[in-house]
Amino acid sequence: MSLKKTSFPKQDIRVLLLEGVSQTAVDALRAAGYSQIEYHAKALPEDELKARIAEAHIVGLRSRTQLTAEVLAEAKRLIAIGCFCIGTNQVDLDAAELAGIPVFNAPYSNTRSVAELVLAQTVMLMRGIPQKSAQCHRGGWSKAATGSHEVRGKTLGIVGYGHIGTQVGVLAEGLGMQVIFHDIETKLSLGNARAAAGLDDLLSRADVVTLHVPETPSTQWMIGAQQLARMKPGAHLINAARGTVVVIEALAAALESGHLGGAAVDVFPVEPKANGDVFESPLRGRDNVILTPHIGGSTLEAQDNIGVEVAAKLVRYSDNGSTLSAVNFPEVTLPEHEGSLRLLHIHRNVPGVLSRVNEIFSRHAVNIDGQFLRTDANVGYVVIDVSADEAQAAAIRDELSAIEGTLRTRVLY
Numbered sequence: 471m472s473l474k475k476t477s478f479p480k481q482d483i484r485v486l487l488l489e490g491v492s493q494t495a496v497d498a499l500r501a502a503g504y505s506q507i508e509y510h511a512k513a514l515p516e517d518e519l520k521a522r523i524a525e526a527h528i529v530g531l532r533s534r535t536q537l538t539a540e541v542l543a544e545a546k547r548l549i550a551i552g553c554f555c556i557g558t559n560q561v562d563l564d565a566a567e568l569a570g571i572p573v574f575n576a577p578y579s580n581t582r583s584v585a586e587l588v589l590a591q592t593v594m595l596m597r598g599i600p601q602k603s604a605q606c607h608r609g610g611w612s613k614a615a616t617g618s619h620e621v622r623g624k625t626l627g628i629v630g631y632g633h634i635g636t637q638v639g640v641l642a643e644g645l646g647m648q649v650i651f652h653d654i655e656t657k658l659s660l661g662n663a664r665a666a667a668g669l670d671d672l673l674s675r676a677d678v679v680t681l682h683v684p685e686t687p688s689t690q691w692m693i694g695a696q697q698l699a700r701m702k703p704g705a706h707l708i709n710a711a712r713g714t715v716v717v718i719e720a721l722a723a724a725l726e727s728g729h730l731g732g733a734a735v736d737v738f739p740v741e742p743k744a745n746g747d748v749f750e751s752p753l754r755g756r757d758n759v760i761l762t763p764h765i766g767g768s769t770l771e772a773q774d775n776i777g778v779e780v781a782a783k784l785v786r787y788s789d790n791g792s793t794l795s796a797v798n799f800p801e802v803t804l805p806e807h808e809g810s811l812r813l814l815h816i817h818r819n820v821p822g823v824l825s826r827v828n829e830i831f832s833r834h835a836v837n838i839d840g841q842f843l844r845t846d847a848n849v850g851y852v853v854i855d856v857s858a859d860e861a862q863a864a865a866i867r868d869e870l871s872a873i874e875g876t877l878r879t880r881v882l883y
């Protein structure tokens with residue numbers, strides 16, 4: 471296979487894939503010429519993570535690996551991070567950006583999987599199936615309709631009306647539910663869904679409340695004892711968002727007191743690092759709680775799609791410099807650079823850098839075929855296509871690297 475040359479051969483680019491990301495990612499990376507792939511089925515302990523990431527140019531992970539500022543400080547060679555999931559809260563996005571490292575994710579690939587699970591849990595909880603199933607497992611038999619309800623005509627309250635929340639709403643309306651939602655942004659209502667007057671209003675009206683917010687400072691512990699007390703007696707809570715959104719001890723207390731009828735919880739404040747590790751939770755042992763090991767988005771369909779999508783974003787950035795859909799970085803969509811060398815310069819967004827960049831190019835008297843620039847509050851990303859030979863490009867790159875405020879430079883040949 472003839473491979474387009476990059477600043478150093480693709481075959482030398484080391485890709486570290488963690489947490490058993492789908493084989494489709496490995497296949498896509500190999501097909502694009504990336505052969506140095508280190509694959510781990512689990513998350514690594516922090517010490518090992520630091521040692522492995524120090525060697526890596528690209529890292530791929532799911533929700534368990536914490537890429538803190540401390541871990542990223544070890545990642546001297548890292549050029550890109552791929553979160554093979556929706557959530558990116560496990561990465562210190564600011565620290566990554568200030569190290570000149572874009573972070574990519576798969577914002578839609580497992581949306582449907584989560585929505586289907588939540589819909590199923592809504593039906594199960596409203597029918598009291600978790601308790602009935604547990605009873606049968608213990609040899610019991612209680613064939614009563616008490617506490618068992620159709621979902622038709624009941625109210626589903628969706629907190630966070632984004633990609634997943636809206637899908638859940640559409641599916642729930644298909645079963646005849648009334649959908650209300652609460653979001654901090656003004657959202658277009660799909661179908662007959664209606665915005666609630668606020669979180670308290672939603673909590674006091676819904677038969678089932680389902681959470682679909684990201685982990686942010688505004689969502690941390692947003693459902694505590696006070697909010698649970700506002701829910702209707704006998705109502706149910708579903709959390710497939712993030713474990714930090716619900717105060718789990720308060721949820722356990724609301725279930726213990728009988729105020730809530732049941733819950734389905736997929737995400738936890740502390741989750742085991744690996745399959746087989748012990749799962750500790752105050753919700754364990756309760757018949758009216760469906761517990762799942764953070765598998766809302768874990769279907770083969772979703773994982774395969776995520777593998778393809780995130781690998782493609784990493785390859786596009788590594789080969790071409792394109793940062794389209796990066797979650798922490800100025801987004802630049804770039805054409806191919808056939809016939810030109812492409813220089814990438816990532817710098818702190820401070821005054822004077824761009825004029826120094828341009829001064830270097832004019833001094834070298836190379837023809838500029840294209841220039842692309844995007845900035846955000848922290849970082850500037852400038853991409854320059856030039857007609858130059860490799861020696862000129864290397865000289866320019868060295869001068870660019872010496873500009874104060876430079877975070878990273880690369881040449882794509």
Ligand SMILES: NC(=O)c1ccc[n+]([C@@H]2O[C@H](COP(=O)([O-])OP(=O)(O)OC[C@H]3O[C@@H](n4cnc5c(N)ncnc54)[C@H](O)[C@@H]3O)[C@@H](O)[C@H]2O)c1
Nearest residue numbers: 556557630631632633634653654683684688710711766767
């Ligand atoms: N359990 C799983 O396996 C699984 C799978 C996928 C996603 N998730 C989680 O679900 C979250 C939501 O995913 P999505 O794709 O729908 O995200 P999204 O960004 O499309 O939607 C999130 C919505 O929440 C809203 N929001 C943010 N802060 C809020 C607040 N304080 N109060 C009310 N609304 C608020 C946003 O405005 C947005 O509309 C992800 O961030 C991830 O953490 C979990």
Ligand SMILES: O=C(O)CC[C@@H](O)C(=O)O
Nearest residue numbers: 532533534555556557767
């Ligand atoms: O695959 C995972 O580990 C996380 C899945 C989910 O929480 C997501 O954010 O997409």
